[in-house]
Amino acid sequence: MPRKAMELLTESMFYVLMALCREPMCGIDIATFIEKRTGGRIQMGPATLYTILGKFEKEKYIRETEVSGRKRTYQVTEKGAEAYRAELERLRRCLEDAESCMRGGI
Amino acid sequence: MSEKRSAYRLPPCPAYDVEGMESWLSDLSAEGLELERDGFFLGIASFRRVETPRRLRYRLEAAPNSGKFLEDDNSTPQQEALELSEALGWEFITRRGDFFIYAAPEDGTRELNTDPRVQALALDMVRKRQKGAIFRCVFWGILYPLLISRIPPALALLYLPTALVILSPILLIWMLAGAIHEARHLKRLRQKLQEGIGLDHGTDWKQRAQRHHIRRGLCAGLWILWVCLLLQFVGLSITEEDHIPLAEYNAEVPFATLEDMTVYPAEHRENSILSSTVREWTTLLAAKNYDWNELGYITGPDGIGFEGTFYVEYHETAAAWLAWLAAQEYHQHDKWDYSPLFHESNYEAIELPELQADLAIAYYNQYHATTVVLQQDNIVMRAVIFPHRSDTPLYSLKDWVRVMDAKLAEAVK
Numbered sequence: 001m002p003r004k005a006m007e008l009l010t011e012s013m014f015y016v017l018m019a020l021c022r023e024p025m026c027g028i029d030i031a032t033f034i035e036k037r038t039g040g041r042i043q044m045g046p047a048t049l050y051t052i053l054g055k056f057e058k059e060k061y062i063r064e065t066e067v068s069g070r071k072r073t074y075q076v077t078e079k080g081a082e083a084y085r086a087e088l089e090r091l092r093r094c095l096e097d098a099e100s101c102m103r104g105g106i
Numbered sequence: 107m108s109e110k111r112s113a114y115r116l117p118p119c120p121a122y123d124v125e126g127m128e129s130w131l132s133d134l135s136a137e138g139l140e141l142e143r144d145g146f147f148l149g150i151a152s153f154r155r156v157e158t159p160r161r162l163r164y165r166l167e168a169a170p171n172s173g174k175f176l177e178d179d180n181s182t183p184q185q186e187a188l189e190l191s192e193a194l195g196w197e198f199i200t201r202r203g204d205f206f207i208y209a210a211p212e213d214g215t216r217e218l219n220t221d222p223r224v225q226a227l228a229l230d231m232v233r234k235r236q237k238g239a240i241f242r243c244v245f246w247g248i249l250y251p252l253l254i255s256r257i258p259p260a261l262a263l264l265y266l267p268t269a270l271v272i273l274s275p276i277l278l279i280w281m282l283a284g285a286i287h288e289a290r291h292l293k294r295l296r297q298k299l300q301e302g303i304g305l306d307h308g309t310d311w312k313q314r315a316q317r318h319h320i321r322r323g324l325c326a327g328l329w330i331l332w333v334c335l336l337l338q339f340v341g342l343s344i345t346e347e348d349h350i351p352l353a354e355y356n357a358e359v360p361f362a363t364l365e366d367m368t369v370y371p372a373e374h375r376e377n378s379i380l381s382s383t384v385r386e387w388t389t390l391l392a393a394k395n396y397d398w399n400e401l402g403y404i405t406g407p408d409g410i411g412f413e414g415t416f417y418v419e420y421h422e423t424a425a426a427w428l429a430w431l432a433a434q435e436y437h438q439h440d441k442w443d444y445s446p447l448f449h450e451s452n453y454e455a456i457e458l459p460e461l462q463a464d465l466a467i468a469y470y471n472q473y474h475a476t477t478v479v480l481q482q483d484n485i486v487m488r489a490v491i492f493p494h495r496s497d498t499p500l501y502s503l504k505d506w507v508r509v510m511d512a513k514l515a516e517a518v519k
Contacts, residue, residue, distance in 0.1 A: 010223045010224060011221070012220065012224055013221075013224070028190060028194075031193075042220070043216040044216075044220055045216055045218050045219045045221070046187070046190040046193070046218060047165075047167045047187075047219045048219050048224045048225070049190060050187045050190055051225070051227055051228045052221075054170065055227055070188065070189040072186050
């Protein structure tokens with residue numbers, strides 16, 4: 001059955017949720033966290049990050065907790081944490097299948 | 107780097123051609139032209155010349171909210187988006203259409219969008235707004251003019267000049283085609299992004315530039331022509347320069363006039379408000395049209411006078427169905443026309459004798475003037491007689507209508 005748009009998290013979306021599951025952050029801190037975590041492999045573009053934050057807020061995956069000047073701090077919601085765990089589980093199974101495939105030669 | 111002076115350019119592609127716009131702006135920056143803050147006005151881009159040209163990256167980002175009526179409304183992104191962009195090396199420049207434009211140096215700065223699938227989500231907001239554009243075309247192009255003018259559509263076709271009748275649907279179709287083209291372009295762009303393919307920031311914008319300029323020039327020319335024709339039409343309606351005084355008009359008319367309603371001689375006069383005039387015109391859908399206004403005075407042998415106004419609107423249309431439709435519109439317009447003085451309709455139907463006309467309706471209109479609408483084949487007319495004094499030598503309504511009907515039947519032959 002095809003998955004709906006928000007069920008399918010892109011890599012960028014996954015890492016944003018990862019950052020916010022760790023602790024509440026503002027946008028620039030999320031970008032910095034992702035860059036450090038991936039060793040520079042993912043350098044989040046500002047428009048990408050801003051679109052993801054807007055989409056997640058609309059889908060109630062995250063909520064705004066603090067506004068300080070132009071900075072807005074976000075926190076993951078239970079719905080967002082659940083989506084993150086589901087994606088993590090999916091990726092883990094993909095990895096397990098791939099590794100067992102490598103071992104078994106199938 | 108010092109600023110020298112401004113330069114102006116016409117964009118070679120529409121606002122929604124994201125790849126074309128990005129490529130064009132980047133190419134111009136390499137020539138020393140950098141887009142100015144709030145750099146779009148009425149579709150013209152304004153640039154500052156820099157002494158040392160440097161190639162900039164320009165990127166268009168879908169705006170989350172619709173802009174104002176004008177394509178270039180110079181609204182800005184939200185503060186948080188501005189802060190994020192600046193922190194990561196991107197400067198917000200201006201807005202054009204549904205897109206914000208950002209710039210950054212060619213090297214070093216990460217891309218504005220690093221995930222095509224997320225960019226596709228942002229584009230969805232623009233596409234949703236686009237769907238409304240087609241409905242807006244229909245509303246502003248058809249419904250709104252009819253609502254504002256209060257002229258029923260078939261009668262509008264008979265009264266409006268041929269050039270306006272031809273040009274109006276052309277412009278409407280052009281607007282609709284433009285909206286559909288934009289919707290299809292954005293759909294293709296979205297599909298590309300959804301497949302994970304990034305945009306081509308170096309696309310060859312020159313290829314389509316000439317076609318785009320020709321299209322824009324033609325469209326602007328047609329709109330200017332349309333506005334001029336409309337102003338001319340409205341101007342003539344107000345000044346009545348094309349109305350000929352009856353005293354100077356010698357041609358025969360194909361309908362009955364005041365003279366035909368009485369055995370006594372009728373005289374035309376003018377007062378400070380009314381004058382006896384006729385207007386003749388031809389349109390695409392009606393070869394002959396008359397607007398007859400007669401302020402008549404009739405004196406009988408015993409001195410009893412008649413003073414009144416007699417109006418005729420007469421059209422020889424291109425088809426019987428059009429004449430029938432116009433007749434219905436005349437009738438309905440009068441029936442539902444409420445008197446501003448009495449705040450109610452004074453409409454009252456009048457019974458008519460058997461006539462030759464295909465359609466014959468008589469009534470008192472909101473001003474209690476006797477009105478008759480006749481239609482036979484492709485000819486339709488509405489006659490209104492409004493006596494200012496009623497003590498006299500005119501035919502009765504039934505005889506009057508028979509005279510009009512007979513004259514109409516002759517015209518049809």
